[in-house]
Amino acid sequence: MSFEQMWADLASVGRSRSSGGYFRPAFGSAERECHAWFLDQCATRGLETRTDGNGNTVAWWRPEGTGDQPGVLTGSHLDSVPDGGAYDGPLGVMSALAAIDRLRERGVAPSRPIGVAAFAEEEGSRFGLACLGSRLATGQLDPATARELRDRDGVPLPDAMAAAGLAPDLGDTSLLDGVGWFVELHVEQGRGLVDLAAPIGVASGIWPHGRYRFDFTGEANHAGTTVMDDRHDPMLSCAMTVLAANKQARLGGQRATFGRFEVTPNSTNAVPSRVTAWLDARCEDDATLAALVAEVSRLGRERAARDGTGLEVTAESVSPAVAFDPDLAARLAGDHAGPDWPVLATQAGHDAGILAGAGIPTAMLFVRNPTGISHAPAEHAEVADCLAGVDALADSLERLAG
Structure with missing residues (x-):
């Protein structure tokens, strides 16, 4: 054939x-x-x-x-x-x-x-x-x-x-x-x-490349009645981390992609209580990969601290x-x-x-x-x-x- x-x-x-x-x-x-x-x-x-x-x-x-x-x-x-x-x-x-x-x-x-x-x-x-x-x-x-x-x-x-x-x-x-x-x-x-x-x-x-789970946690609340200064919004922390990953990868000529997200409760009229995002990162060598993920994680935690949210980062798979x-x-x-x-x-x-x-x-x-x-x-x-x-x-x- x-x-x-x-x-x-x-x-x-x-x-x-x-x-x-x-x-x-x-x-x-x-x-x-x-x-x-x-x-x-x-x-x-x-x-x-x-x-x-x-x-x-x-x-x-x-x-x-x-x-x-x-x-x-x-x-x-x-x-x-x-x-x-x-x-x-x-x-x-x-x-x-x-x-x-x-x-x-x-x-x-x-x-x-x-x-x-x-x-x-x-x-x-x-x-x-x-x-x-x-x-x-x-x-x-x-x-x-x-x-x-x-x-x-x-x-x-x-x-x-x-x-x-x-x-x-x-x-x-x-x-x-x-x-x-x-x-x-x-x-x-x-x-x-x-x-x-x-x-x-x-x-x-x-x-080398890896897949990392970013778990952002915050406080669910009403999208209309909650003033912006009172929010602990994990979506905001996540969004800023996505932008930070893009910037860091571009600066170093590497690759960083957030391509999958899960939101709880995933409602149009509610501030979410949790956002889980997966980072796919790829770099020219193992040390650069580790440094890139560490920097994105640091920037994400800094942002979460300002937003009154939490962030846990878990490496799900890493290939050297x-x-x-x-x-x-x-x-x-x-x-x-x-x-x-x-x-x-x-x-x-x-x-x-x-x-x-x-x-x-x-x-x-x-x-x-x-x-x-x-x-x-x-x-x-x-x-x-x-x-x-x-x-x-x-x-x-x-x-x-x-």
């Missing part, structure tokens, strides 16, 4: 008719439909497939003679953020399947197995922890901690897995046994390749900086026909970063995104660039498994 046919298969799954965006939450019906499609594609290709109890799947192509050699794994994820784009995740899974097709068309006989992975809950949009599936698969998330995770409706992670037909085993790390290398292809989530006029790029590393194997990156960037592909850092988190943190030599390929937009319906990649990505991935797999 061609790349274009595979893309058409999933084009409508989880897509909003109004916005054109996608909502494929982890362990939900749309994500599970995509996963069933993936299993069918693997079966059609005669791949040896295994799914762990946590929703992660690895499918291996083991040509005769590959034996017990460490394998080369590729792939990505199938879940999305709310109203997300079509390419973030699925592009890497489809390109991996298409790359195996391309290698077979070329008559390549790899000396090592080649696998395709589909990891669960990469976005962290349901349970608040990015790369949840790959963290479990590599043993980088304590099972007891995972067991306590809840979605916004209060559903525990094991219950959500069970409702999706899985048999949760939060301590199972056997799925990645035998993986010697990992190469993830992903749509670029920015304009780096557009500015460099290159269809394909190679990642040097991932900026990732430096991909430089020799592997250089090899993929230059060991092919034509000019070298550019090597650039990414500010977005990926399963590749988790596998690299587990000690697996890892690389990433990026496909140009002409809009530069991601996590939104306008995310895009031209078919010609997608096909160039398939060729680039096939070439990389052939070199590593040859």
